[in-house]
Structures are given as C-alpha cells and as structure tokens.
Amino acid sequence: MTMGVQKSDPIIIVGGGAFGLSTALHLTRSGFTNISVYEKDDHIPPRYSAANDLNKIVRAEYEDPFYTDLTIKAIAEWKTPLFAPFFHQTGFLHCVSGDASQKAIDTLARFRASAEKNAQIKPHVVPLDNVNDVRQACWQLDGPLTGWNGYLNRFDGYAHSGNALAAVYRAAQAAGVRFYLGEHGAVDEVVYVSTLQGRKSSGIRTKDGKFHPSSLVIVAAGGAVGRLVPELGKKVVAKSWSVAHVQLTDEETSALRxxxxxYARDLGFLFEPDPKTNLLKICPMGGGFINTDPKTGISHAPDTLEESAFVPDHDEKQMRKLLAHTLPALANRPLVKRSLCWFADTDDSDFIIDYVPGTSDSVVVLSGDSGHGFKMFPIFGSWVSDFLEHSRQRNAQWRWKQTDPNAEKGNWGGDVSWRLGESLELKDIRPKVVSKL
Ligand SMILES: Cc1cc2nc3c(=O)[nH]c(=O)nc-3n(C[C@H](O)[C@H](O)[C@H](O)COP(=O)(O)OP(=O)(O)OC[C@H]3O[C@@H](n4cnc5c(N)ncnc54)[C@H](O)[C@@H]3O)c2cc1C
Structure with a gap:
C-alpha cells in the first residue's frame, strides 16, 4: 500500500446503486473495515437507481475488446453463489429488422465480429441469416420479423438487477458496512477544507444538516453525480432512456419462459417475462433524453421520480413496433410502469474511476456508466479496490480525462456508434399537462 487511504480509515460511499454497492462489497473483501454507504432513498434497491429494474442485458461482445474481456470475467462471477440466483443465461438474439439504417447494420456487424473473434464466445454464436433462422432460434417469436437477420449468442443472458442489488446490500451489511438511508442518507455536499497541500475533503453533509467526517469520499451517484462533483462539467451527461412493460398472465409468462x-438494433429490445410479476420489459433505446440546466449547460437527472414517470409517444410507437414484429398478440396491450431511466454518459462510453482533481486524492468519482455498467456489477468494486491499493488509475480508459472533448457540446446523442438518433431535451418531450381548472 502506498500513501493512500489505510484499511481502517473511514470511507464514505455516496450512492447505494450498482457501482456503490459493488464497491462496498469489494472493499470489505480487500480488508477495508470502516465503510459507510449513504443512499437518498429509504430502501435498497433505491428507486432512483438505474439498476432498480427487473433485468439488464449481460452481453459479452463489445466493439472494444477491453470491455469484452472484462464482461467474460463478470459472467464467470455472475455464476458464483452470491450472484447466480439473479443471472439467467437465456442467450442474446441480436438482429436488425429489414428497415434498419446502415448505421444499425454496421453496428450489428461490429458486435458480431467481436463475438466471433473471441475464442471463448465464438462456440456459442449461432448465425441467423434470415427470418427462418430467427424462428428456429426462438419459436415463440411468431410475428412477421420482417427482414430480421443477425445472430444468437448463447454465452450471454440477463440479470435481475433489482434483486441483485438487494442481495449485495445484505452481503455488505453482513460484512460490516454501515448504511444510512432516506433523510439520513441523502447527501447535500462533499465538504472541503483548505490545507497546506491544497483543498481536501473532510467528509460530507447530509440533507438533515449533519456533517460526517471521512478520510475518503467515493461518489457513486449515477445520473445525479454532477450535483456532487460539479468539476465533471460536461465530461458526464445525465441521460435517460424509456422503459415500459406489458402485464402478462401466468400462462403467457410460462409460454415465453x-x-x-x-434485440433489433433499430427497434429496441425485450426480455423474458419476470415469473414473479408477469411483467415483460421493453426498452426502445435511441439517442436518449437529457435535462440541461439552461444556466450552466449541464444535464442533471431530475430530482423527483414523478418527472420521469412517462415515456414519450415516439418511444411508445417504437415499443409497439418491436412487439408487432416479434410478439404481435401483445402489440396493442397497455404499456405499464412507464419511466425514463437515468444514467451517466461519457462521450467515449468509458467509465470514470479516478480521483477528482484538486481534492488532494480525498474524493473518488465512480461514473460514466454510459448505460452499459450493470453487467459488471459482480466485479466493478474490485477495480475500485485495486485503484485504492495503487492510489492511481493504471488503466488509461478509466482516468479522469483532462481534455474536455466536447466542452461546447456535451450531448453526443447520435455520435455514439452503438446508438441511433439524437438526444432530445426532457422539456421538449414532457406530456402536456391538462389544466384541471
Ligand atoms: C434504460 C436503461 C437500460 C440499461 N440497460 C443496461 C443493460 O442492459 N446492461 C447493462 O449492463 N447496463 C444497463 N444500464 C446501465 C446500468 O443501469 C448502470 O450502468 C448502473 O445502474 C450504474 O450504476 P451507478 O451506481 O453508477 O448508478 P445508479 O445505479 O443509478 O445508482 C446511483 C445511486 O445514487 C443515489 N444517489 C444519487 N444522488 C445521491 C445523493 N445526493 N445522496 C445519496 N444518494 C444519492 C441514487 O439514489 C442511486 O441509488 C441501463 C441503464 C438504463 C437507464
């Protein structure tokens, strides 16, 4: 261990979502003994967490082999006793429809090449060259599937993310991590003092006015990170995608087991229905929605859940189109539990695991999940533990990048290779409120 934080030093983690909980667990495994997690919701899984959800895709093939290798490690860990109840290796049927743009077709081709290039993944890849192949791979898809082609990767699956958060919460508690939830856990600010060496954090202040001292503050606040670490500026954009569900019967759920x-890259994706709730989740993807503060030009996740409790019309149409292609009996059903789900986006889709500059190594930010971080849940915290052991980020991709590549822009909707469409502003897609007067 270098000069960094000592194993018995008080460490505060802000945020009890995917990155915060994984970090708490792994720090206890590495011998850190004085860890407190502060979470603004009064229970875990927190409703504000992007991972408070029925399921997230755990797919190993990435355009960047760096993340492919990490996901292979994560999947091995998903199969260990703590995580296995939440991992379902159903396979990933990855296609484009006949209407797909060239961008979608090219992206699919890069994902496929990544899967086929990897010796561990390749044996699990089944080509789907036409609609018949798709039906062979999954007989339940009884819609027209017009023009669908791509591949099925049986190496991949999904994780029940909300339940996985709850399990790691219990495991971290059992390992001695203290949790402060609700009004005692909502963090107002990181508190700084001036020292001869420069500015340094002395702890945090919670919304109830209390100061909590610590040697190190680790901020894992998801789409709300900008409020606590304004130094990020436009390096991170709070962004959201739509999520909605179809309520099925027991029989319908069983038939889709x-x-x-x-996933059609141009239409979005859906999952096996959840056997407990009979909900089938759909996500239309796209360029996402941002919530830019006109004064600062910085996008923040809205403070209340109500502001995100809808999906825009365009996305609803897209979800119905996906159903019409795949499971047409469901295409006109009500879409329930609609919401926008907020994440922290970087321009290169890389995570950030590093000290905040100008804090004398007293504040670490875990951010930039870029909408693909949950699959790493079983191992994410080991990277933080490794970082603290070395007191520096040895992996250039996860460093606090000094240049602000899009200082003037900070949106990068359609620029991202694996997404289609531009980012829109939340204020422009809000449902029109009908006056009750
Ligand atoms: C629609 C959608 C689909 C996705 N699909 C996938 C997928 O298929 N596969 C995949 O791998 N990933 C997926 N993701 C991404 C995944 O959900 C995130 O990468 C992951 O949840 C990020 O974890 P986090 O801890 O950074 O943020 P979160 O999980 O959002 O947690 C942040 C936590 O911080 C808390 N917090 C915020 N501010 C404060 C404060 N001031 N005080 C105290 N607590 C605070 C919040 O309440 C929250 O609990 C998806 C994301 C979205 C939005």
Whole structure:
C-alpha cells in the first residue's frame, strides 16, 4: 500500500446503486473495515437507481475488446453463489429488422465480429441469416420479423438487477458496512477544507444538516453525480432512456419462459417475462433524453421520480413496433410502469474511476456508466479496490480525462456508434399537462 487511504480509515460511499454497492462489497473483501454507504432513498434497491429494474442485458461482445474481456470475467462471477440466483443465461438474439439504417447494420456487424473473434464466445454464436433462422432460434417469436437477420449468442443472458442489488446490500451489511438511508442518507455536499497541500475533503453533509467526517469520499451517484462533483462539467451527461412493460398472465409468462433477450438494433429490445410479476420489459433505446440546466449547460437527472414517470409517444410507437414484429398478440396491450431511466454518459462510453482533481486524492468519482455498467456489477468494486491499493488509475480508459472533448457540446446523442438518433431535451418531450381548472 502506498500513501493512500489505510484499511481502517473511514470511507464514505455516496450512492447505494450498482457501482456503490459493488464497491462496498469489494472493499470489505480487500480488508477495508470502516465503510459507510449513504443512499437518498429509504430502501435498497433505491428507486432512483438505474439498476432498480427487473433485468439488464449481460452481453459479452463489445466493439472494444477491453470491455469484452472484462464482461467474460463478470459472467464467470455472475455464476458464483452470491450472484447466480439473479443471472439467467437465456442467450442474446441480436438482429436488425429489414428497415434498419446502415448505421444499425454496421453496428450489428461490429458486435458480431467481436463475438466471433473471441475464442471463448465464438462456440456459442449461432448465425441467423434470415427470418427462418430467427424462428428456429426462438419459436415463440411468431410475428412477421420482417427482414430480421443477425445472430444468437448463447454465452450471454440477463440479470435481475433489482434483486441483485438487494442481495449485495445484505452481503455488505453482513460484512460490516454501515448504511444510512432516506433523510439520513441523502447527501447535500462533499465538504472541503483548505490545507497546506491544497483543498481536501473532510467528509460530507447530509440533507438533515449533519456533517460526517471521512478520510475518503467515493461518489457513486449515477445520473445525479454532477450535483456532487460539479468539476465533471460536461465530461458526464445525465441521460435517460424509456422503459415500459406489458402485464402478462401466468400462462403467457410460462409460454415465453426462457426466450432470449430479443434485440433489433433499430427497434429496441425485450426480455423474458419476470415469473414473479408477469411483467415483460421493453426498452426502445435511441439517442436518449437529457435535462440541461439552461444556466450552466449541464444535464442533471431530475430530482423527483414523478418527472420521469412517462415515456414519450415516439418511444411508445417504437415499443409497439418491436412487439408487432416479434410478439404481435401483445402489440396493442397497455404499456405499464412507464419511466425514463437515468444514467451517466461519457462521450467515449468509458467509465470514470479516478480521483477528482484538486481534492488532494480525498474524493473518488465512480461514473460514466454510459448505460452499459450493470453487467459488471459482480466485479466493478474490485477495480475500485485495486485503484485504492495503487492510489492511481493504471488503466488509461478509466482516468479522469483532462481534455474536455466536447466542452461546447456535451450531448453526443447520435455520435455514439452503438446508438441511433439524437438526444432530445426532457422539456421538449414532457406530456402536456391538462389544466384541471
Ligand atoms: C434504460 C436503461 C437500460 C440499461 N440497460 C443496461 C443493460 O442492459 N446492461 C447493462 O449492463 N447496463 C444497463 N444500464 C446501465 C446500468 O443501469 C448502470 O450502468 C448502473 O445502474 C450504474 O450504476 P451507478 O451506481 O453508477 O448508478 P445508479 O445505479 O443509478 O445508482 C446511483 C445511486 O445514487 C443515489 N444517489 C444519487 N444522488 C445521491 C445523493 N445526493 N445522496 C445519496 N444518494 C444519492 C441514487 O439514489 C442511486 O441509488 C441501463 C441503464 C438504463 C437507464
């Protein structure tokens, strides 16, 4: 261990979502003994967490082999006793429809090449060259599937993210981590003092006015990170995608048991229904929605859940189109539990695991999940533990990048290779409120 934080030093983690909980667990495994997690919701899984959800895709093939290798490690860990109850290796049916743009087709081709290039993944890849192949791979998809082609990767699956958060919360508690939830856990600010060496954090202040001292503050606040670490500026954009569900019967859920994650890059994706709630989740993807503060030009996740409790019309149409292609009996059903789900986006989709500059190594930020971080849940915290052991980020991709590549822009909707469409502003997609007067 270098000069950094000592194993018995008080460490505060802000945020009890995916990155915060994984970090708490792994720090206890590495011998850190004085860890407190502060979470603004009064229970875990927190409703504000992007991972408070029925399921997230755990797919190993990335355009960047760096993340492919990490996901292979994560999947091995998903199969260990703590995580296995939440991992379902249903396979990932990854296609484009006949209407797809060239960008979608090219992206699919890069994902496929990544899967086929990897010796561990390749044996699990089944080509789907036409609609018949798709039906062979999944007989339940009884819609027209017009023009669908791509591949099925049986190496991949999904994780029940909300339940996985709850399990790691219990495991971290059992390992001695203290949790402060609700009004005692909502963090107002990181508190700084001036020292001869420069500015340094002395702890945090919670919304109830209390000061909590610590040697190190680790901020893992998801889409709300900008409020606590304004130094990020436009390096991170709070962004959201739509999520909605179809309520099925027991019989319908049973009939769809075991279907792969079904993803047309141009239409979005859906999952095997959840057997407990009979909900089938759909996500239309796209360029996402941002919530830019006109004064600062910085996008923040809204403070209340109500502001995100809808999906825009365009996304609803897109979700119905996906159903019409795949499971047409469901295409006109009500879409329930609609919401926008907020994450922290970087321009290169890389995570950030590093000290905040100008804090004398007293504040670490875990951010930039870029909408693909949950699959790493079983191992994410080991990277933080490794970082603290070395007191520096040895992996250039996860450093606090000094240049602000899009200082003038900070949106990068359609620029991201694996997404289609531009980012829109939340204020422009809000449902029109009908006056009750
Ligand atoms: C629609 C959608 C689909 C996704 N699909 C996938 C997928 O298929 N596969 C995948 O791997 N990933 C997926 N993701 C990404 C995944 O959900 C995130 O990468 C992951 O949840 C990020 O974890 P986090 O801890 O950074 O943020 P979160 O999980 O959002 O947690 C942040 C936590 O910080 C808390 N917090 C915020 N501010 C404060 C404060 N001031 N005080 C105290 N607590 C605070 C919040 O309440 C929250 O609990 C998806 C994301 C979205 C939005």
């Amino acid at each position: 075991g279907i792969p994650i079904t």
